[in-house]
Amino acid sequence: MMKFARRFFARPTAVFGFAVFVAIVAIALSAPLIFARGPFSIVGMPLLPPGAPGLFAGSDVLGRDMVVGLAYGARISLLVGITSTLCAVGIGILLGATAGYYGGLVDDLLMRFTEFFQIIPSFVLLMVLVAFMQPSLASTVIGIALVTWPQVARVVRGEFLSLRSREFVEAARVLGMRDARIIFTQILPNALPPIVAVSSMMVGSAILTESALAFLGLGDPNLLSWGSMIEGSRSAMWVAWWTTVLPGLSIMVTVLALNFVGDGLNEALNPRRRR
Amino acid sequence: MAEPLVSIRDLTVSLPQGADRPLAVETVSLDVGRNEIVCIVGESGSGKSVTAHAIMGLLPRGVTATGGQILFGGADLLREAPEALRKRRGRDMAMIFQDPMAALNPVVCIGKQVTEQIRTHRAISEHQALNQAGELLGQMGLKDVAGLLKAYPHQLSGGQRQRVMIAMALSLSPQLLIADEPTTALDVTTQAQILKLIERIQAEREMSVLLITHDFGVVADMADRVAVMRHGHILESGTTSAVLGNPSHSYTRALIAAVPHGESALPPSPGVRPLVEVRGLTKRFRRGGLFSRGAVTTAVDDVSLTLSRGETLGIVGESGSGKSTLARCVIRLLDPDAGEVLLDGADIAHMKAGRLRPLRRRIQMVFQDPFSSLNPRQTVGDIITAGPRIYGEAPKQAHSRAAEMLELVGLNPQVMDRLPHEFSGGQRQRIGLARALMLKPDVLIADEPVSALDVTVQAQVLKLLDDVRMQMNLAMLFITHDMRVAAQVCHRVMVMRHGKVVESGPTRDIFAAPSDDYTKALLAAIPGRRQAI
Numbered sequence: 001m002m003k004f005a006r007r008f009f010a011r012p013t014a015v016f017g018f019a020v021f022v023a024i025v026a027i028a029l030s031a032p033l034i035f036a037r038g039p040f041s042i043v044g045m046p047l048l049p050p051g052a053p054g055l056f057a058g059s060d061v062l063g064r065d066m067v068v069g070l071a072y073g074a075r076i077s078l079l080v081g082i083t084s085t086l087c088a089v090g091i092g093i094l095l096g097a098t099a100g101y102y103g104g105l106v107d108d109l110l111m112r113f114t115e116f117f118q119i120i121p122s123f124v125l126l127m128v129l130v131a132f133m134q135p136s137l138a139s140t141v142i143g144i145a146l147v148t149w150p151q152v153a154r155v156v157r158g159e160f161l162s163l164r165s166r167e168f169v170e171a172a173r174v175l176g177m178r179d180a181r182i183i184f185t186q187i188l189p190n191a192l193p194p195i196v197a198v199s200s201m202m203v204g205s206a207i208l209t210e211s212a213l214a215f216l217g218l219g220d221p222n223l224l225s226w227g228s229m230i231e232g233s234r235s236a237m238w239v240a241w242w243t244t245v246l247p248g249l250s251i252m253v254t255v256l257a258l259n260f261v262g263d264g265l266n267e268a269l270n271p272r273r274r275r
Numbered sequence: 276m277a278e279p280l281v282s283i284r285d286l287t288v289s290l291p292q293g294a295d296r297p298l299a300v301e302t303v304s305l306d307v308g309r310n311e312i313v314c315i316v317g318e319s320g321s322g323k324s325v326t327a328h329a330i331m332g333l334l335p336r337g338v339t340a341t342g343g344q345i346l347f348g349g350a351d352l353l354r355e356a357p358e359a360l361r362k363r364r365g366r367d368m369a370m371i372f373q374d375p376m377a378a379l380n381p382v383v384c385i386g387k388q389v390t391e392q393i394r395t396h397r398a399i400s401e402h403q404a405l406n407q408a409g410e411l412l413g414q415m416g417l418k419d420v421a422g423l424l425k426a427y428p429h430q431l432s433g434g435q436r437q438r439v440m441i442a443m444a445l446s447l448s449p450q451l452l453i454a455d456e457p458t459t460a461l462d463v464t465t466q467a468q469i470l471k472l473i474e475r476i477q478a479e480r481e482m483s484v485l486l487i488t489h490d491f492g493v494v495a496d497m498a499d500r501v502a503v504m505r506h507g508h509i510l511e512s513g514t515t516s517a518v519l520g521n522p523s524h525s526y527t528r529a530l531i532a533a534v535p536h537g538e539s540a541l542p543p544s545p546g547v548r549p550l551v552e553v554r555g556l557t558k559r560f561r562r563g564g565l566f567s568r569g570a571v572t573t574a575v576d577d578v579s580l581t582l583s584r585g586e587t588l589g590i591v592g593e594s595g596s597g598k599s600t601l602a603r604c605v606i607r608l609l610d611p612d613a614g615e616v617l618l619d620g621a622d623i624a625h626m627k628a629g630r631l632r633p634l635r636r637r638i639q640m641v642f643q644d645p646f647s648s649l650n651p652r653q654t655v656g657d658i659i660t661a662g663p664r665i666y667g668e669a670p671k672q673a674h675s676r677a678a679e680m681l682e683l684v685g686l687n688p689q690v691m692d693r694l695p696h697e698f699s700g701g702q703r704q705r706i707g708l709a710r711a712l713m714l715k716p717d718v719l720i721a722d723e724p725v726s727a728l729d730v731t732v733q734a735q736v737l738k739l740l741d742d743v744r745m746q747m748n749l750a751m752l753f754i755t756h757d758m759r760v761a762a763q764v765c766h767r768v769m770v771m772r773h774g775k776v777v778e779s780g781p782t783r784d785i786f787a788a789p790s791d792d793y794t795k796a797l798l799a800a801i802p803g804r805r806q807a808i
Binding site: 166167168170171172173174175176177178181186189190 | 603606608632633635636638639640642643644647648649650651652661662665666707710711714
């Protein structure tokens with residue numbers, strides 16, 4: 001574990017990404033402690049620029065503190081990003097591994113099922129799903145997981161297809177190992193690097209998707225996320241840049257940090273780098 | 276003696292930092308005379324390829340010639356401008372490589388690739404170039420040249436591809452042909468044809484050939500002079516008959532001794548009740564998916580065999596003969612379409628997975644590729660105790676048995692915490708063998724266990740396999756494409772071609788008096804047979 005950490009932190013971008021990500025998580029977790037009054041309370045005149053007395057990042061169209069909004073928004077955005085990715089990765093690994101390991105008819109059937117999800121424009125499907133389930137945090141998470149798992153399944157299947165014919169997998173079968181054990185102890189660890197890379201990207205894109213949903217008014221109306229902050233301020237975009245640029249920047253920095261973390265994990269998981 | 280065509284003087288080539296040694300080649304001197312074949316022989320990492328690439332000016336990035344001279348007809352190639360050197364390549368000297376598939380562009384047809392080479396150096400029309408290309412391919416012994424010029428590399432066999440490569444190399448009539456392991460990736464009968472072709476062309480054109488090989492059999496057949504390399508040094512060089520007949524360096528003697536002689540020493544095993552009996556085994560492969568019905572190929576066609584305790588049965592064949600498929604059906608990695616595999620009388624060919632699992636431990640396998648047969652993410656200890664742990668052996672006991680097993684296969688038990696990539700090919704094969712033996716099997720299937728190894732390592736692993744067979748009274752099924760290897764370890768051999776058995780019997784008899792034409796061809800193709808070494 002120590003060696004793994006050392007390899008991970010050997011990359012400056014990974015250190016940067018990890019530090020930024022930890023900072024954002026810390027802000028998200030501590031938001032209710034620091035800003036007990038909540039993100040919806042009005043603190044002053046609307047559209048005050050950053051640096052106005054007591055308002056480090058200005059106020060939004062309704063006169064709410066932008067700093068508080070960004071901190072609370074981080075909670076929702078990260079929650080949606082991480083949980084939906086975990087669900088999608090879970091489904092993707094299960095179906096992708098089954099399809100790739102068994103091949104043949106099983107593969108054909110599972111992949112046609114996967115394509116069923118892939119041929120529908122995913123955002124349209126997502127909107128329909130969320131609208132059907134009533135906009136809420138849970139429906140957003142489930143919806144995003146349902147439209148993003150196919151890309152994980154594809155990657156996992158591809159890895160399994162190439163790994164299952166490797167001789168060490170045949171050796172495990174010859175030893176008498178059960179299929180489930182071969183899949184999880186022999187093949188999956190070798191398929192991890194691309195899965196980790198894809199998932200770190202997916203957290204970022206899930207945050208973006210949540211923003212897009214919120215922007216269209218399909219987010220949970222009782223919760224503030226970075227996306228809904230942009231949506232709420234779009235009418236003031238030309239007169240008060242900070243109302244849209246700051247949440248937008250938050251999304252960008254988070255996604256960037258996650259990509260760096262993903263790259264770092266990818267390197268650190270590569271057994272050839274071990275010394 | 277006349278002035279040599281190529282004269283390498285004290286050549287030193289450095290490797291980039293972090294490589295396993297600072298110099299790839301150290302003060303190497305070697306002459307290649309006009310109208311002669313010179314072989315550089317050595318094992319992987321000896322610097323033989325680097326020397327060849329240095330002559331061509333094709334050293335990889337980071338690898339640079341830091342000292343010495345390479346004189347080509349008097350001019351020092353190491354001091355020539357890159358542009359002048361580029362013009363020499365193809366015109367004055369040409370090279371062919373080990374893997375012709377990798378050296379040919381897969382999306383360009385053969386005709387275009389051959390003419391491109393010619394037209395880069397000579398101002399002639401495409402039509403003329405195409406005529407020349409056709410003529411060249413004809414000289415290489417290729418048939419249906421018109422069709423070939425329009426074909427793509429993947430439509431050709433390995434031997435055809437290598438012939439095309441040689442044609443391209445010769446298209447500008449260079450004075451020097453460098454062949455870097457040109458037959459290593461080919462079947463033995465194809466290898467013999469290609470070597471004969473190189474020999475014929477050399478004699479016809481009176482050119483110089485520098486042949487890089489790891490096989491002393493090839494040296495014996497081909498070379499006028501030979502240089503033995505190891506760790507970047509030339510250990511000895513001289514005329515082939517002198518070096519082979521009276522090697523002065525102990526390493527050369529070891530290399531020559533490691534070459535399997537193709538003469539069987541093992542007597543046929545006594546007739547005891549067979550442990551494994553295969554009857555009428557057939558395996559077909561279908562291509563195509565859910566909605567398409569593709570072509571069917573029969574990989575193994577009605578094969579029967581018996582195998583007793585303490586004996587080794589060799590299955591010999593070239594690529595595509597079905598020998599590996601047969602092995603995989605016997606061990607039930609593949610499900611055969613017809614036939615029986617009886618292990619102590621119980622048919623395991625059609626047994627349900629649940630009933631088969633406890634029997635699996637009785638048949639184990641050693642795989643071909645030392646690099647993919649060990650899980651790269653598990654330690655050696657985890658790899659070799661995996662089997663016993665499946666059958667419920669206590670981890671502590673498995674661990675102590677693993678230590679003994681590592682010792683048995685000639686490894687230090689302390690390597691258990693290390694990962695596979697830290698080991699050499701030969702060591703990995705030993706780990707793979709330890710994994711198989713941990714289950715105390717009755718039958719061991721070895722699928723080309725030494726074909727990826729250097730000759731000296733090959734000899735050690737073969738000896739280990741034979742020792743283990745005797746010690747544990749194993750029945751061994753030994754799959755190989757190399758008749759010489761089969762002769763060394765097998766009591767009986769079975770020759771396969773196109774999925775069928777063409778001949779089988781005691782090794783000694785088959786080597787002494789083969790009855791089938793194909794077996795005869797295989798035996799005749801063994802390098803080093805013409806000149807005893």
